Ligand SMILES: Cc1ncc(C[n+]2csc(CCOP(=O)(O)OP(=O)(O)O)c2C)c(N)n1
């Protein structure tokens with residue numbers, strides 16, 4: 001029992017959930033930049049198991065519901081929440097926000113607000129690693145909705161053709177916005193699609209995060225040896241699509257049934273049952289996380305807003321002149 | 337939308353005017369279908385197709401997978417084969433992935449095939465800032481369409497125009513791109529179904545004026561009207577022109593107005609460079625250069641991607657104060 005990773009995985013999942021609860025609070029306090037906030041509550045298992053199975057130098061892209069993955073990969077909650085608040089201390093100076101968060105030092109090649117938009121990025125990243133002889137894997141995280149984007153299949157084919165160190169990871173939460181998966185796909189067996197490209201496949205459909213971790217690690221380790229893979233993790237989006245969505249398109253009974261499939265309480269019960277940690281230990285972990293995330297929220301709220309000139313920075317390289325503001329352009333014309 | 341059969345609405349939202357237009361058109365023409373992401377069960381991301389599933393059934397109001405190129409492309413094929421689809425792209429930014437089907441297929445079918453066939457469909461979408469949606473969910477990409485021969489392009493600002501232009505688009509033989517604005521859906525106005533409506537290619541002079549022409553379309557029209565009110569108090573009489581459709585474009589109304597006022601400001605939420613205002617400004621220069629008292633001003637969003645931070649997003653697009661300031665300088 002001593003070498004179990006369960007406490008670590010539990011902690012990651014709990015940090016993700018608590019983080020997302022703070023995102024929600026940030027919104028309620030009127031401190032979030034907008035309402036396009038997509039929470040991964042209920043979906044923590046995938047980010048935790050795949051995120052933990054990746055190695056330090058591995059890289060990744062995420063979909064719009066990517067906070068959890070970034071937390072699992074070491075994202076700093078302070079800077080993440082500041083980004084979600086659109087503030088200066090955020091990872092992208094508040095210019096990207098929740099849906100476009102990124103951090104090159106942690107290998108986060110970018111969240112994406114275009115469904116499927118970040119998938120080919122990992123193919124190109126893997127081309128670089130192979131060419132540069134770096135032992136790195138790049139993982140694309142995306143939702144079940146992106147399984148219906150053509151670009152995924154173009155990317156899978158390239159990964160297979162060029163034997164790239166890539167893993168495609170689908171977090172299948174059963175819905176794309178208000179559309180249930182049954183209304184979006186003819187055949188639900190996603191692994192079959194990946195298999196037909198010659199990818200290693202893994203389908204996770206239970207709540208045992210530690211076994212999911214070991215299986216994911218095999219896929220990622222194979223990818224490192226140039227055998228690209230595909231992982232599908234089935235889960236359930238506990239709440240609305242974005243912060244304002246109350247999910248009127250699905251039954252409350254469905255929601256309450258599905259919310260019982262909670263990877264976090266499952267892991268905590270596992271730990272107690274197998275005498276890995278007791279209730280007091282778990283409470284202590286939870287409490288520490290709460291304190292951490294409360295501080296992060298404070299940090300985000302107190303972070304300063306950007307100066308107006310920030311609009312013009314980062315459009316082109318810092319060696320190039322900034323784009324001329326409209327005010328300058330117009331006044332120049334009028335003062336002529 | 338309590339009384340669908342009413343002919344006059346004192347106050348209706350832009351959203352409901354669109355819903356009503358689709359509703360009335362679908363009752364009249366059983367070959368009209370609606371297809372797009374979350375248009376049926378969910379009623380559209382911005383609610384413009386709410387309840388239409390209940391009224392017309394799932395054969396005519398169709399939720400699609402998240403597959404934009406195929407949504408547009410399949411609508412094109414359906415339009416070539418007897419149906420009249422209203423396809424919806426949830427955000428105009430998804431032109432990015434559907435542009436082949438829009439520009440290389442839809443726009444060119446009639447011409448390439450020597451006039452044998454047309455693709456009479458409407459592609460509805462919405463754009464614009466205002467929700468901190470960021471660089472990939474807040475753009476104004478109408479110039480991409482205007483730059484592509486073969487497409488009608490409509491960007492109404494008022495509920496009455498939204499209704500009539502959509503009805504009109506669903507009767508003509510040309511493919512129409514219909515771009516709404518995310519912050520217009522909750523705005524209200526009157527709707528008169530018996531109005532002859534807004535025909536394509538006819539601008540609307542919302543406010544008569546003699547000192548300067550403010551020419552705009554979509555949400556910025558509401559800014560132009562507010563600015564004109566403020567300007568009036570300062571003794572500047574601004575003529576506000578709502579273009580309503582960008583193809584066909586009502587060049588006549590623009591030229592006539594500027595020949596009268598001799599000054600113009602063109603207002604839009606799009607980028608500045610190679611934009612719809614660039615085009616309108618050239619038209620004015622080409623046709624009114626003899627009378628112009630001042631350079632024509634293009635007031636648009638900045639030439640940068642759209643930032644998420646609310647304080648940056650707010651000043652990224654035109655503001656009413658600045659419209660007033662620039663117009664005053666133009667009239668100086
Ligand atoms: C290309 C594109 N199409 C549509 C959207 C609008 N949209 C945002 S999220 C979403 C649902 C995505 O579902 P899924 O991929 O399963 O991810 P989930 O939200 O369930 O995590 C849609 C349709 C988008 N952002 N990008």
Ligand SMILES: [Mg+2]
Nearest residue numbers: 143144175176
């Ligand atoms: Mg999903």
